[in-house]
Amino acid sequence: MGILKTFALGGVHPEENKLSSNAPIEKLALPKQAIVPLGQNLGAPSKPLVKRGDQVKAGQLLAEAGGFISTNIHAPVSGKVIKIDNVIDGTGYKRPGIIIDVEGDEWLDDIDLSTDLKTEIELDGKAIIEKIKNAGLVGMGGATFPTYVKLMPPPGKKAEYLIINGVECEPYLTSDHRLMLEKGPEIVVGTQILMKALNVKKAIIGIENNKPEAIHHMQELVKPIDGMTVQPLKVQYPQGGEKQLIKAVVNREVPSAKLPIEVGCVVQNVGTAFAVYEAVQKNKPLVERVVTVTGKAVKKPSNLLARIGTPIHQLIEAAEGLPENTGKIIGGGPMMGKALTSLDVPVVKGSSGILLMKKEESVREPENPCIRCSKCTTVCPMGLEPFLLSKASKLGKFDMAESEKIMDCIECGSCQYTCPASIPLLDYLRLGKNKVGAIMRNRGKN
Amino acid sequence: MDNIVIIAIAALGSLGLVAAVILYFVASKFKVYEDPKIDEVEEALPAANCGGCGFPGCRAFAEATTTSARKNKNLDGLNCPVGGNDVMQSVGSILGLEVEATDPLIAVIRCNGSIKNTPAKVKYEGATSCAFAHALYGGEGGCQFGCLGLADCVDACDFDAIHMNPETGLPVVNDKCTACGACVEACPRDIIELRKKGPKDRRIFVSCVNKEKGAPAKKNCAVACIGCAKCDKVCKFDAITINSFLAYIDFSKCTLCRKCVEVCPTEAIWEVNFKPRKPKEGKAPKPVAEKTVAKENAPTAKVEAGKAPDNETTE
Numbered sequence: 001m002g003i004l005k006t007f008a009l010g011g012v013h014p015e016e017n018k019l020s021s022n023a024p025i026e027k028l029a030l031p032k033q034a035i036v037p038l039g040q041n042l043g044a045p046s047k048p049l050v051k052r053g054d055q056v057k058a059g060q061l062l063a064e065a066g067g068f069i070s071t072n073i074h075a076p077v078s079g080k081v082i083k084i085d086n087v088i089d090g091t092g093y094k095r096p097g098i099i100i101d102v103e104g105d106e107w108l109d110d111i112d113l114s115t116d117l118k119t120e121i122e123l124d125g126k127a128i129i130e131k132i133k134n135a136g137l138v139g140m141g142g143a144t145f146p147t148y149v150k151l152m153p154p155p156g157k158k159a160e161y162l163i164i165n166g167v168e169c170e171p172y173l174t175s176d177h178r179l180m181l182e183k184g185p186e187i188v189v190g191t192q193i194l195m196k197a198l199n200v201k202k203a204i205i206g207i208e209n210n211k212p213e214a215i216h217h218m219q220e221l222v223k224p225i226d227g228m229t230v231q232p233l234k235v236q237y238p239q240g241g242e243k244q245l246i247k248a249v250v251n252r253e254v255p256s257a258k259l260p261i262e263v264g265c266v267v268q269n270v271g272t273a274f275a276v277y278e279a280v281q282k283n284k285p286l287v288e289r290v291v292t293v294t295g296k297a298v299k300k301p302s303n304l305l306a307r308i309g310t311p312i313h314q315l316i317e318a319a320e321g322l323p324e325n326t327g328k329i330i331g332g333g334p335m336m337g338k339a340l341t342s343l344d345v346p347v348v349k350g351s352s353g354i355l356l357m358k359k360e361e362s363v364r365e366p367e368n369p370c371i372r373c374s375k376c377t378t379v380c381p382m383g384l385e386p387f388l389l390s391k392a393s394k395l396g397k398f399d400m401a402e403s404e405k406i407m408d409c410i411e412c413g414s415c416q417y418t419c420p421a422s423i424p425l426l427d428y429l430r431l432g433k434n435k436v437g438a439i440m441r442n443r444g445k446n
Numbered sequence: 447m448d449n450i451v452i453i454a455i456a457a458l459g460s461l462g463l464v465a466a467v468i469l470y471f472v473a474s475k476f477k478v479y480e481d482p483k484i485d486e487v488e489e490a491l492p493a494a495n496c497g498g499c500g501f502p503g504c505r506a507f508a509e510a511t512t513t514s515a516r517k518n519k520n521l522d523g524l525n526c527p528v529g530g531n532d533v534m535q536s537v538g539s540i541l542g543l544e545v546e547a548t549d550p551l552i553a554v555i556r557c558n559g560s561i562k563n564t565p566a567k568v569k570y571e572g573a574t575s576c577a578f579a580h581a582l583y584g585g586e587g588g589c590q591f592g593c594l595g596l597a598d599c600v601d602a603c604d605f606d607a608i609h610m611n612p613e614t615g616l617p618v619v620n621d622k623c624t625a626c627g628a629c630v631e632a633c634p635r636d637i638i639e640l641r642k643k644g645p646k647d648r649r650i651f652v653s654c655v656n657k658e659k660g661a662p663a664k665k666n667c668a669v670a671c672i673g674c675a676k677c678d679k680v681c682k683f684d685a686i687t688i689n690s691f692l693a694y695i696d697f698s699k700c701t702l703c704r705k706c707v708e709v710c711p712t713e714a715i716w717e718v719n720f721k722p723r724k725p726k727e728g729k730a731p732k733p734v735a736e737k738t739v740a741k742e743n744a745p746t747a748k749v750e751a752g753k754a755p756d757n758e759t760t761e
Contacts, residue, residue: 364572
């Protein structure tokens, strides 16, 4: 195979711990009550269309996009809307959401629930994008950027490559891995649909080398298809980052503060490719997703196909309960995920995993002074200086943080992972990004 | 030998002389007139350079006052909260203007979510800064409006006027507070408010900023304002407004009658520095407080009318 490709700058290789990689995707039972937050995507929250007391069917439109960068939200279950109220979300804050009491499992009539593979792509590019937009698709890797926005390159820009992200570089998580093994043909059709929508001739599926069976499986599937290849990649975190993946696969560098389309690339997650297949071929909006429930103390690490709005305690029960010495519950992976404050937090479009950490693993070392070892700078995949940026945002020097390109930070956490002084660098960087982002938005308004 | 000394003195002396002549003309040509009053005013200011007036430092405030006095013949909107009335009076006398006395303000912590009242449901580990904690999560006790207890306000204070109480986990303001507003800005949750210090340091305020409905608010915190509006009904002076299930007492209308404190079911309304009430007949200390209000703040007849019944009972 020769030397495997990877990205150029920085990166770390944390313990992989893919405990659930052999657990087949299981369909999770319907929740009693589905909690559907209205802000499930990057950008503006959606506007509710239903009222209290309305009967809804699964797949029915619940809320429409509240702006350009926003998405539709569909009912993940059938039943009665009992409340539109503030519900707790992954950050511990209460934000508006729709609560549905589940009654039966009735779907809208025009949704095809059969599992037959449908390879014929009937729609043309524009209709595909419209369909994806209406189905409320977002990037399933976790960033939840509305998919249709990525499929509409700004005038003058042309996509050359479609890169399908099957990297799954976060330790522990296996939802994309399982999806590739079990829904490979669907992902390939989804990729073809995306190629048609973007009018590109080449698609590359990037998969890290720690998933040999997935690489093999996908390679077999793409053999008969023109322009589609599978690219095995060296295991390196954060290869699943858009810009890192582009560098690794086609050796192009996305300029600072620019989108991948600048270098002729569009990146979509394998989960998104599968959702695209379902939306376009089966007319099924995004109402369920695969969530990995894992952790060293978890009795049965699983990959669960859960409806959006299912409270996470139900997922943990499906993995045979909360281990006794759980110290932290993390929404997402160990590197980028956020600790959850409640077990009532629902599954949303961007939930890729739930990680239950043991008490002894979850302890955070006390912060020590920076020893200027420059490890954080070495591992930063964006070529930033985390020690400087964290100091700037800690001291409120947001102008300095901005000029040092804090907004380029992808929040991968490599710096904090490697810091020998246990400085919560990512915490400070996130604060700085928050503030600088707000400052920049306000500047745009005035 | 002598010769060298003389030449040196003559050369340097003439050089100095030429330079002095040039400098004299340059200085008079490029002279910038600066009002000497600016220096005088600056002298009278506390030199804390805290920015509480809204200007970057005392010098800038002195310039602003002098300009305002020259152009507008008044000092409207200009106030040094640190110096208070005394300093503003002396500034006024320097500038030859009458300055109206303003009520001194003090920072007030509008949260009573102590460790006891809002027991922690989760434990937060991370950067020890309220700004960050606020950006990331909703609060240990589940109240997403309340104090995070990580002391950003203490760090912001230049006057040693605010400290954390380790027992309650809440900040406490002492009388060194100059109402410069640094803590107000530092608090990411807008808990701290500058309120009128009040006569004899007596003040009444709603010690809560929770905008949730009653039930969820109460669930997280025993002493949260639940928006029941009992205080609004009992207030005769229209001082209380209720917005998003949260009461707010307008300190310019409040007469410190303490009726709202009595009716509040969650004890979210606080009275500070009042004498303790005696049971039942104990309305004795109350009129004392009210009289001082009437005298010092000289509000309107409305106040007199409002407190009349109380006066009758005591006299």
